[in-house]
Every structure is written in C-alpha cells, then in structure tokens.
Amino acid sequence: MLTEKEIIQIFASKLGIANLDDVALLGRGIVFKVDMLVASTDVPHGMAPWQVARKSVVSCVSDLAAKGVQPHAAMISLGLPKNCTRPYVEGLANGFAGASKEFGVRMVGGDTNEASGLVIDCSMIGFASKMPTRTGAKPGDVVVISGTFGLTPAGLEILMRDAKGAGAFRKYAVESVLEPKPRQRFGIALAKFFSSSIDSSDGLAISLYELAGQSGVNIVIDIVPAADGVEKFAQENGLDAHELVFHGGEEYEIVATIPKSRLNRAISAAKKSGIALHIIGRVQRGPGDVFVGKKLLENKGYVHFDMR
Known part of the structure; x- marks a missing residue:
C-alpha cells in the first residue's frame, strides 16, 4: 500500500502544488484549510460525541493558529453510520456549537451522507495578508x-x-x-x-x-x-x-x-x-x-x- 506521503505527492504533482502545507493563502487574503476526522483511526476509546466533534474543529483551528490566522467561518460535512442514534447526533451538534464559541468561528453550513463509520470533514477560512510557510527557515534561526x-x-x-x-x-x-x-x-x-x-x-x-x-x-x-x-x-x-x-x-x-x-x-x-x-x-x-x-x-x- 502507498504511504500517506506518497499519495500526497501523486496529487501534488498532478495538480501542480509546489509548496505543500496544511494551509493555503489564496487571493484577496483568503486563508483556506480543510481536515478530515475518521472515527476508526482518530477517535480513541472514551471520547464522547461532543468531544469528537470538537476535535474535528480543533484540527483546523490548530493549523490556522500555526500561521497566526484567526478562523472566520467553517462548514462541516458528516458521514454518519445508519445505526447512529439521536442522542449521538445531538452530542455531535453540541460539540460543534461549543467549538464555535470557544474558537470564535462561525458554523455556516455543511452536508450529510451515509457512511460505514463516522467521518467528519471540516473546511475553514480565515483572512491574512501574509503568513509563514514551511519553507522559510534559514541557518542561524x-x-x-x-x-x-x-x-x-x-x-x-x-x-x-x-x-x-x-x-x-x-x-x-x-x-x-x-x-x-x-x-x-x-x-x-x-x-x-x-x-x-x-x-x-x-x-x-x-x-x-x-x-x-x-x-x-x-x-x-x-x-x-x-x-x-x-x-x-x-x-x-x-x-x-x-x-x-x-x-x-x-x-x-x-x-x-x-x-x-x-x-x-x-x-x-x-x-x-x-x-x-x-x-x-x-x-x-x-x-x-x-x-x-x-x-x-x-x-x-x-x-x-x-x-x-
């Protein structure tokens, strides 16, 4: 099986992405970030639904923070298993609502679909005129x-x-x-x-x-x-x-x-x-x-x- 890095390199090559980073600074100062949480690999035993939802937001907030960017708005895509209960979904919703207040980011919409296990995809934007990359370290720093x-x-x-x-x-x-x-x-x-x-x-x-x-x-x-x-x-x-x-x-x-x-x-x-x-x-x-x-x-x- 290909490694994560090998998979990323294939897509970066095909799409012409030269400087790989978790955060992209686009035109007009728009900063864009996306991250995916998959329950089978990213959710440890003992984590409540609200904590799972919060963690999916934390992943984006942290990457933006590393660039000095305050998140502005986010959209959430949810893949939910068929046997997902109402209390579990309400727990997820509470987690997103709490994260919105905690990190100062507006939740403005998203999408839902059926999946074999829980998947949360968080897309987030912020604004910056410039930000540090991964390519700027120099001898003496x-x-x-x-x-x-x-x-x-x-x-x-x-x-x-x-x-x-x-x-x-x-x-x-x-x-x-x-x-x-x-x-x-x-x-x-x-x-x-x-x-x-x-x-x-x-x-x-x-x-x-x-x-x-x-x-x-x-x-x-x-x-x-x-x-x-x-x-x-x-x-x-x-x-x-x-x-x-x-x-x-x-x-x-x-x-x-x-x-x-x-x-x-x-x-x-x-x-x-x-x-x-x-x-x-x-x-x-x-x-x-x-x-x-x-x-x-x-x-x-x-x-x-x-x-x-």
Whole structure:
C-alpha cells in the first residue's frame, strides 16, 4: 500500500502544488484549510460525541493558529453510520456549537451522507495578508515551540492500553487526549516573527523534518521538551520517553523558527501576551536532517495508511 506521503505527492504533482502545507493563502487574503476526522483511526476509546466533534474543529483551528490566522467561518460535512442514534447526533451538534464559541468561528453550513463509520470533514477560512510557510527557515534561526511534548501520547497509552498512571499526571494526560487545546493565542501573537511554522499533531519529529526538508536546512535540538512526569510514566510502564516526546503525535502545539534578529521582539511579545515561548534548538546548513544533540533523529510519527 502507498504511504500517506506518497499519495500526497501523486496529487501534488498532478495538480501542480509546489509548496505543500496544511494551509493555503489564496487571493484577496483568503486563508483556506480543510481536515478530515475518521472515527476508526482518530477517535480513541472514551471520547464522547461532543468531544469528537470538537476535535474535528480543533484540527483546523490548530493549523490556522500555526500561521497566526484567526478562523472566520467553517462548514462541516458528516458521514454518519445508519445505526447512529439521536442522542449521538445531538452530542455531535453540541460539540460543534461549543467549538464555535470557544474558537470564535462561525458554523455556516455543511452536508450529510451515509457512511460505514463516522467521518467528519471540516473546511475553514480565515483572512491574512501574509503568513509563514514551511519553507522559510534559514541557518542561524532558533527553533521554538508553544509547549512541551509527551503528555498526550502518555494519555493515549492510558486510554488504549491501560497503562499505569496516577493523580494529576493521569488526569492531565487523559484530558489532553479528550479535549486538546490548540495554541491560538501563541500563534496569533507570535506568527509575525516566524520564518517557518507548522502544527505538531503528526508528532514533533515529523514536524521538525517537514520544516527542515522543505526549507533545505538541518535542525539541531539542544533541549528535549519533555512534559513533567513523562520520564517517570515511561519508566513505570516500560516505555521509551524519547518515543513519547518525539514520535507520539496528537499534540496540537506549534513548532516554528525565528530569525535571531526578531527573537527579542518575539520574547517581549510573548511576555506581554502572558504566553510561554520555549527555545529548544537551532537551524544550520544542511540537506534537511534533524538531530537531537549529535544523534540523528528518526523521522517517524503518526502517518495514515501505516502502522504506528
């Protein structure tokens, strides 16, 4: 079977899409984004209908946030199984209504059809005169992130494999899976300083490789951004903390690069907005590789049509 990347490359080649990104800036400042949620691959055990609907919106909001774009309006297409109950549909509707208020995006319509399992396709627009791409990282830039990593993959281990976890760590890990928080404030406040950016939902390693590869540079990570408690959780469950941090996925953080000439202004803007700006690495000349210290990082994470 073809990999997700191979499938995307086929369509990009046929359609003449040169710079692959999850968000497109069109004429007249229109920013367009679409994302699909498939229940069989994207909905973990324990997720309520309203949380499923909200997650489908989060995926679009997060990608727009990585570009500094506030969503304006969205349309939802639903594929629903024949045995779908009224309470389940009402739960989905409540989730969309709640997400609309939470993220400041108008739900203006959509489409429904029958499907073998739940499918939600969310299309969203916003407006911007310009936005960072994945191709702009330059040697000398610093690598920044909006938050730490490993908590959500730990939550997935708890929900899907009954991994051991207790107290506040368990609560926050599970909550990060069921109710992910896209970094809207971070992106909207700081995107004007980015030379490149991406949402991290496919995993930190894949996100870093996307920026490095499309920009034609190497990235070196000097500080491993592990969330508090991840190391202990990994030890208690016979897991690899490095895997959780770099290869887990499902975390809606923002990964970006900032030229050193803009860094002090970005730090000041972050402080003024009351948000954390984590500097974890640097950009160097190179063919598109990513290193943690001096060790080459494996390029893997969440990929559709493949096994985790």
